[in-house]
Amino acid sequence: MSNSGRKINYAVRPAKNVERKMMRDLFIRLRSFARLEDYRYVGFGSKYFSDFILFHKILNISEMISIEADVNNRARYEFNKPYAGITMEWGKSTEVLPKLVAKEGKSIFWMDYDGLFEKYMLEDVAIISEKIESGSVLALSFNCESLKIDKTDRENDLREQLIKMVGKEYVVNNLDTRGWKSSKKLAIFLKNCIADKIKLVLKSRNYGLSENDRLEAKQKLFFMYADGATMATIAYVFSSKIDQNHAEACRFSDLYFVREDDEPFDISTPNLTIKEVRHLMEIRPCVEKINTKIFAQKDVDALWENYRYFPGFSEIESF
Known part of the structure; x- marks a missing residue:
């Protein structure tokens, strides 16, 4: 996680602004699971804390935690906190998350990465999926700028780039090299890697649990947008079979921007x-x-x- 807050004012990026409000409206529907006031929000506040301000004002969430890797500028982040109740957790997400997920309760995790996809992001997904409770949300945002592929050795160059991003186990042999100039192609590939990681963790986690207690994760958002670099956001709602009625009562599909497949909702401003x-x-x-x-x-x-x-x-x- 780079200190991108020095380069970008997250409060005034128009597509990001739209995305944030759409996510707010998705999160509001979680009240079918529990009181929104009882949820915890975990994200990357940077020094603008735009999502924290919105979610506190509209969702009335008070327990809010911002993960910040830029430990050299602690004083500035603490100064810019809009509410004293926001807790700063210092360090890389992979280091901080194990402690955060150990606490019981429904949560909204928005891992709003600003850079290109890296393997540690899948590790974050695994850490959260291992402990996340029914009625909770895991969202991820990441840069999905189209890849620049060496024309003289397309397959090997493409494989190397993808393996660097997600690991060898997610990259098939005889990779089809067509279409990778498209950001959408990369976004779908990375989204499917995230889904596979969640499924793998839940398969292990559900082993030995009663059928009613077994968790599943369902994709509800797939955004693509650009306020400069092309970005993608994916959100999953976790629920157990015993909470199926609560999940259905959320009526997420009533929101016109909900996407549950490989076709993203393009946020154009x-x-x-x-x-x-x-x-x-x-x-x-x-x-x-x-x-x-x-x-x-x-x-x-x-x-x-x-x-x-x-x-x-x-x-x-x-x-």
């Missing part, structure tokens, strides 16, 4: 001025009123599809 956004919202959904000399159809579609989540930024300080 238009490049519009405040006046343009206001105008398009005033005429929505009257397509015939769109001034095509001003507005590109793709920008209109991107705004109207996710208008409920589209961020509104304005400068409020005067210098």
